Structures are given as C-alpha cells and as structure tokens.
Amino acid sequence: MIAETPSARLASEDFGAKAGVKPSYGSWLFGTIAGWGAFLGFLLFISWFLLALTRLCIWVGDQIPLDWGLSPAIGTILALVLVLVMITATLLTMADRKWSALMQDRVGPNRARLSIIPGLKDRPLHGLPHILADVLKMLFKEDFIPEGAEKNKFLFNLAPLLAFAPAFMLFAVVPVSPELTFWGARMQLQVARVDWGILYVFALASVAVFGTALAGWTSNNKLALLGGLRASAQLVSYEVTLGLTLVGALIVFGSLRLDVMAQLQGMTEASIRTAAALANRSGDFLVHDDSVIFGWLPSWGIVFQPIGAILFLVAAQAEIKRAPFDTPEGESEIIGYFLEYSGLKSGLFLIAEYAETVVVAGIVTGIFLGGYHLPWVEPTIVRSADQWLGISGFSWLAVLQVFSFIVKMLFIIWVMFIARWAFPRFRYDQIMRLGWKMMLPVSLANVALTAFVYLWGGRDGLAIMGLLEWLAIFSFVALSSRPHLPEPAHEAHH
Amino acid sequence: MKPTTDLDFGERFYLREAVKGMGVIARHFWKNLLGFRDPNAEIMQRKGPGVNMVSTMNYPEERKAYPPGYRGMHRLVPRIDGKPRCVACYMCATACPAQCIYIEAGEYDDQAIEKYPVRFEIDELRCIVCGFCVEACPKDAIRMDTGTHAPAVLSRPLAVFDKEALLQGPAVEHPSDLMTYRVPLRTPSADPTAGPTSRGDVKDH
Ligand code: SF4
Numbered sequence: 245m246i247a248e249t250p251s252a253r254l255a256s257e258d259f260g261a262k263a264g265v266k267p268s269y270g271s272w273l274f275g276t277i278a279g280w281g282a283f284l285g286f287l288l289f290i291s292w293f294l295l296a297l298t299r300l301c302i303w304v305g306d307q308i309p310l311d312w313g314l315s316p317a318i319g320t321i322l323a324l325v326l327v328l329v330m331i332t333a334t335l336l337t338m339a340d341r342k343w344s345a346l347m348q349d350r351v352g353p354n355r356a357r358l359s360i361i362p363g364l365k366d367r368p369l370h371g372l373p374h375i376l377a378d379v380l381k382m383l384f385k386e387d388f389i390p391e392g393a394e395k396n397k398f399l400f401n402l403a404p405l406l407a408f409a410p411a412f413m414l415f416a417v418v419p420v421s422p423e424l425t426f427w428g429a430r431m432q433l434q435v436a437r438v439d440w441g442i443l444y445v446f447a448l449a450s451v452a453v454f455g456t457a458l459a460g461w462t463s464n465n466k467l468a469l470l471g472g473l474r475a476s477a478q479l480v481s482y483e484v485t486l487g488l489t490l491v492g493a494l495i496v497f498g499s500l501r502l503d504v505m506a507q508l509q510g511m512t513e514a515s516i517r518t519a520a521a522l523a524n525r526s527g528d529f530l531v532h533d534d535s536v537i538f539g540w541l542p543s544w545g546i547v548f549q550p551i552g553a554i555l556f557l558v559a560a561q562a563e564i565k566r567a568p569f570d571t572p573e574g575e576s577e578i579i580g581y582f583l584e585y586s587g588l589k590s591g592l593f594l595i596a597e598y599a600e601t602v603v604v605a606g607i608v609t610g611i612f613l614g615g616y617h618l619p620w621v622e623p624t625i626v627r628s629a630d631q632w633l634g635i636s637g638f639s640w641l642a643v644l645q646v647f648s649f650i651v652k653m654l655f656i657i658w659v660m661f662i663a664r665w666a667f668p669r670f671r672y673d674q675i676m677r678l679g680w681k682m683m684l685p686v687s688l689a690n691v692a693l694t695a696f697v698y699l700w701g702g703r704d705g706l707a708i709m710g711l712l713e714w715l716a717i718f719s720f721v722a723l724s725s726r727p728h729l730p731e732p733a734h735e736a737h738h
Numbered sequence: 739m740k741p742t743t744d745l746d747f748g749e750r751f752y753l754r755e756a757v758k759g760m761g762v763i764a765r766h767f768w769k770n771l772l773g774f775r776d777p778n779a780e781i782m783q784r785k786g787p788g789v790n791m792v793s794t795m796n797y798p799e800e801r802k803a804y805p806p807g808y809r810g811m812h813r814l815v816p817r818i819d820g821k822p823r824c825v826a827c828y829m830c831a832t833a834c835p836a837q838c839i840y841i842e843a844g845e846y847d848d849q850a851i852e853k854y855p856v857r858f859e860i861d862e863l864r865c866i867v868c869g870f871c872v873e874a875c876p877k878d879a880i881r882m883d884t885g886t887h888a889p890a891v892l893s894r895p896l897a898v899f900d901k902e903a904l905l906q907g908p909a910v911e912h913p914s915d916l917m918t919y920r921v922p923l924r925t926p927s928a929d930p931t932a933g934p935t936s937r938g939d940v941k942d943h
C-alpha cells in the first residue's frame with residue numbers, strides 16, 4: 245500500500261544531505277592554469293632568488309675590508325644548501341605524501357588547518373599546514389634515550405648527524421649554474437669547484453654508511469642492529485655499482501669535475517656570445533646551438549650513457565634506502581636501524597632521506613640531464629631577450645638556466661617517487677642478487693663498451709651507441725604483448 | 739633448472755614490466771593531478787570528460803545521503819500547530835528494550851487533546867537503534883526518519899536529548915486525526931509544498 249501512495253515519502257528526503265555542487269569546468273580550468281602558473285612562477289622566482297642571494301653575499305664581502313675571498317662560498321652555501329636543498333627537502337616530506345596519494349587515487353593529508361589566521365579558517369591549503377604540524381610534532385616530542393644506549397650516548401647522538409650532514413655536504417659539488425656575470429660580478433652557483441668532484445661524492449656517500457651502522461649498533465637493540473647491518477651491507481654493495489656507472493660518464497666527459505661535465509653538455513658562454521654576435525650581424529632570429537650532436541641531438545649525458553644513467557638512478561635509489569630498496573628501514577614490518585630514535589633525532593633521519601633524494605637528483609641532473617643547459621635555444625634566448633627591461637640577455641639566460649636545473653631536478657625526484665610507489669619492496673636476497681649479479685656485471689660491461697666505442701668512434705660514436713641502446717630499450721619495452729597465452733592445462737592430463 | 743613460473747622472458751627480465759608499472763603509476767598521477775573532481779556523492783556515478791579517479795569523500799565537508807529507510811536520529815513529530823503529536827501514552831517507553839525513553843505526562847486544559855509529554859527524553863547513547871519505539875507509537879508521533887545519525891557529544895549527559903531538541907522536522911497530519919480530536923485544529927494556510935506529510939494521506943501535486 246505504501247508503495248502506491250505518492251506522498252509516502254520517507255523523511256530522509258526531507259532531511260537528507262544536500263546534493264553536491266555541480267562541477268564547473270570553467271573554475272577547474274582556471275584553477276589548473278592558475279596553479280601551474282603559480283608553481284612555475286615560484287620556481288622562476290626561486291631561481292632568481294638563488295642568484296640574487298649569492299650576489300648579495302658577494303656584495304657584503306666586498307664591503308668588508310678584509311680580503312678573505314670567502315663570500316662567494318658563503319653565498320652559495322646559503323643559497324644552495326639552506327635555500328634550495330632545505331626548502332626542497334621540506335616540501336618533499338609533504339609532496340611525498342600528496343604525490344603518493346595522487347598515484348593511489350587518494351586525496352592525501354588535508355586535515356591540518358591554519359585556523360588561527362582569520363583568512364585561512366577551514367582552508368586545507370592542499371595540505372601545506374601539515375609541514376608545520378610535523379615540524380612542531382618533531383620538536384615537542386620527548387627526546388628519549390633508551391637505557392641500553394645510555395652507555396654510548398655520544399655515538400648514539402652522533403649517528404643522526406652522520407646520516408644528516410653528508411646529504412647536505414654532497415650538494416657542494418653540484419653545479420646549479422654556469423660561471424656567469426650577474427649584476428657585474430663573476431659567480432657560479434656551486435659551492436666547491438674542485439678537481440675531485442666525483443671522488444668527493446663517493447667519499448661522502450661512504451660516510452653515510454657510518455650514520456646507519458652507528459645508529460643500529462649504539463641503539464643496543466637487536467632489531468636495530470639487524471637493520472643497521474642490512475643498511476650497511478646494502479650501501480656498501482650499491483656503492484660499487486654507483487661508482488662504476490659514473491666511470492662511463494668520466495670516459496664521455498674526460499673530467500672528474502661536475503661543473504665541467506655540466507658545461508660540456510651545452511654551449512659555453514663564449515660560444516653563445518660569438519653565436520649571438522654573428523646572428524646579430526646576419527639578422528637571424530633563431531641562432532644555431534652548435535653543441536648539439538648531428539645538428540639536433542642535445543649532447544646530454546643520458547644520450548651517451550643510457551644504461552649508465554638508468555643504473556645510476558637505480559643504485560642511487562638503493563643508496564638512499566628508498567623503496568623498493570627500503571629493507572633497512574622497513575617501517576611497517578621489519579623494524580629498521582633508527583628504531584630507538586625519537587623526536588628530532590628521528591626527524592633528522594627522515595629529513596636526511598629527502599635531502600639525499602634532492603642531492604641524488606641534482607647529481608643525476610648535472611651529469612646525465614645536461615645540468616643547467618637548455619637545449620637548442622640558449623643563444624636564441626640571449627639574442628632575443630637582450631636588453632629586455634634593460635637587463636642583459638645573459639642575466640635572463642642565467643635565471644632560465646637555474647630554472648631549468650630546478651625543473652630537471654624536480655623531474656628526477658618525481659621519477660624516483662614514481663618508482664617508490666610502483667614497486668613492492670625487494671626481499672633482502674633479491675637486493676643482493678640484483679646488486680652483485682645483475683647491476684655490477686652490466687655496469688662493468690657498460691664501462692668496457694663505452695671505453696671501446698670512445699676509442700673507436702669518439703663522441704659521435706658514443707652518441708650512436710647511446711641512440712642504439714635507447715632504441716633497444718624502447719623496443720624491448722614497447723613490444724610488450726605476450727606472443728601467446730599459456731595453453732590450458734588440460735592437455736597435460738591425457 | 740626449469741623455472742617454476744609461466745612468465746615469459748620479458749616479464750622475468752623485470753625491466754619491461756618495471757617500466758610498464760611506472761607508466762601505470764604515472765598515468766594515475768597525472769590524471770588525478772590534472773583531472774577535475776566531480777563531487778557527486780555517488781562515487782560510481784562520477785563521470786565526465788577529464789574526471790579524476792580519486793574516490794575519497796572528504797567526510798565532514800561532503801556527505802553521502804543515507805539510504806531511504808535508514809533508522810537515524812529520533813524526532814518527535816510536530817502537529818501542524820507545532821505541538822508534538824505525542825499523547826504521552828508510554829507505549830514507546832514500554833516497548834523500548836534499552837529503556838532509554840523517559841516521559842513525564844501532562845494535561846492540556848484548552849486543547850483538543852488531553853495529554854501531552856511535559857518531558858520527553860531519549861538517551862541516544864543507550865539507544866540500540868532498533869526502531870521498536872516507532873513501531874509502537876499509535877499516533878505516528880515518533881519517527882527515526884531524520885536521515886542523520888545521533889551526533890557525537892563531549893560528555894554523556896549531552897547525549898540525552900530533550901523534547902525541544904527532538905521536536906523537529908515537517909509536521910504530519912493524518913485524516914484520522916479529525917476523528918480523535920475533540921475540536922478541529924486550526925489549519926494554518928501554509929503553501930502546499932511545505933504541507934504535512936504522512937504515510938496515509940494522498941497529496942496532489
Ligand atoms: S530505537 Fe529502540 S532502543 Fe532506541 S529509543 Fe527506540 S525502542 Fe528504544
């Protein structure tokens with residue numbers, strides 16, 4: 245009877261939740277464009293800010309009558325380590341969670357609010373207040389030292405620092421810009437221009453082992469010790485591959501210096517100047533970038549060394565102990581080496597991981613992704629932007645080069661995060677087998693092949709080899725359809 | 739040694755499958771980042787060009803309507819003059835297995851109906867949401883059709899809802915009401931859309 249009477253409606257219709265707001269494509273489009281514009285604008289501003297901060301320190305150094313010559317170094321340390329690495333690492337703690345949410349069709353953390361600021365009441369702000377909440381949580385947590393670790397308190401406290409410091413020190417050799425003139429001063433966004441750049445990377449990467457081993461050992465806890473052992477063994481194993489993959493890059497560029505490596509992947513300032521001057525005379529708009537191989541291929545490390553680049557990225561992922569190589573930590577089930585740490589010390593281990601990610605991305609960018617170079621367009625930018633707003637073309641180019649470095653670095657970080665969420669954690673024996681029985685032989689073969697091709701065909705030969713390797717990898721990945729489905733098993737019964 | 743899997747060479751080589759897996763993850767990432775969010779509460783009905791795949795509902799801000807027939811928070815149904823329909827017969831309190839209904843009866847002097855509840859309290863923490871009170875009521879005076887659940891409270895006494903809190907929602911009038919009232923109630927000339935609803939009466943649109 246009830247079904248026949250039209251007014252027999254149940255009151256959930258009277259009281260029910262309001263229908264959702266109809267989506268508006270206009271506001272979505274506006275939001276997307278505004279968001280990307282703000283993001284890229286922020287990156288451009290940071291690029292300019294890094295240069296300006298260094299320039300400011302040089303200026304301050306010039307005002308001091310003492311001739312220390314330290315001001316460029318202090319400026320770059322401030323700009324790169326404190327601004328670039330620290331800000332990126334801090335933002336990555338949040339980006340890791342937000343990006344993983346996007347990869348897994350979730351929304352991600354958005355509950356922290358800055359409600360004490362009147363305009364921001366009940367605004368999730370895409371989860372950014374969580375950074376603040378996390379920092380406050382870390383700071384105000386009890387810094388507990390377990391009884392077993394009391395005996396060697398010094399080493400126990402030293403371990404997080406040993407894990408944290410190398411990550412930041414590593415960035416000293418990463419070139420973020422070429423040597424350039426900015427507001428009338430010669431400078432370069434690189435802390436240390438040293439002849440042993442790559443060796444410094446390897447040396448400091450080994451120091452990170454001390455941090456993990458010490459943490460596992462001084463905690464005086466069996467599980468932490470096992471975690472420390474796993475970490476040490478893994479780090480030592482993958483350092484071999486890490487070193488050997490870079491030998492290929494050494495052969496290609498013929499230098500241990502990262503700034504030289506980055507410089508060789510694009511045009512030098514002098515040749516840009518010449519090319520721009522020539523184009524000015526002939527009136528061309530497009531100026532040819534003479535660093536490209538065969539007239540079109542950017543001479544990036546990834547072109548010469550595809551296998552080296554991929555192996556380096558994988559080995560680096562293992563070296564910084566991120567998934568799928570995170571058996572040393574294994575937060576969720578096999579407890580890791582920083583089990584006994586609490587409060588800010590545990591936070592140091594966590595932020596060190598993100599700082600290491602930034603540094604590895606920086607090194608990969610510098611060696612394999614052309615560093616700060618923009619392919620094809622550098623002389624054109626200098627020529628067409630010259631004296632725009634009264635600023636020389638080289639200053640515009642400098643900002644754009646730092647910008648391109650940051651964008652490439654973020655891309656590598658993004659790839660590492662993608663890998664983190666795409667793969668399940670490797671078992672410990674799988675890690676060892678992958679490291680010693682697969683990646684080590686392949687990297688050795690890569691070194692031998694690179695050396696042979698270099699002797700035989702020089703850089704052009706290496707470029708052809710690299711293109712062939714890319715072709716092989718792409719076709720192997722693309723031809724992925726299985727040739728036939730497995731036969732049904734019932735044949736076997738007869 | 740014969741491999742114990744039926745994976746082909748490319749799958750066992752791992753690289754190809756790894757790249758494909760990263761491709762899947764990257765596709766989800768970009769689709770969810772650039773795609774636009776259809777806030778339809780029915781997740782299965784979210785569709786349209788460029789809609790992302792995030793199926794989360796941000797709960798306190800976005801809510802999904804409970805299905806019809808959901809036994810939610812109680813309400814005391816008002817008459818069209820705004821007074822509760824309840825005649826304080828204690829049937830619901832008697833039927834309640836959790837004994838969470840407390841009623842004190844009073845008497846109208848000037849009304850068509852003699853009895854009314856002076857106090858009518860339901861302890862929503864003790865309630866087991868069985869709906870027996872609704873079944874027991876002879877006057878259709880208590881319903882669980884608010885479509886919300888009992889709200890969270892900060893202390894136990896706050897979970898006891900009194901008559902004023904319970905008396906809410908659209909008024910209900912039955913044709914049989916006229917037979918039981920000594921004097922016909924004055925019907926307010928409300929607009930028909932906001933008129934009384936009940937399960938019995940026929941309403942023309
Ligand atoms: S729903 Fe059941 S337990 Fe709750 S008040 Fe009604 S009769 Fe009592």
Ligand code: SF4
Binds near residue numbers: 830880
């Ligand atoms: S709500 Fe219904 S059953 Fe309960 S006392 Fe009132 S009239 Fe009687």
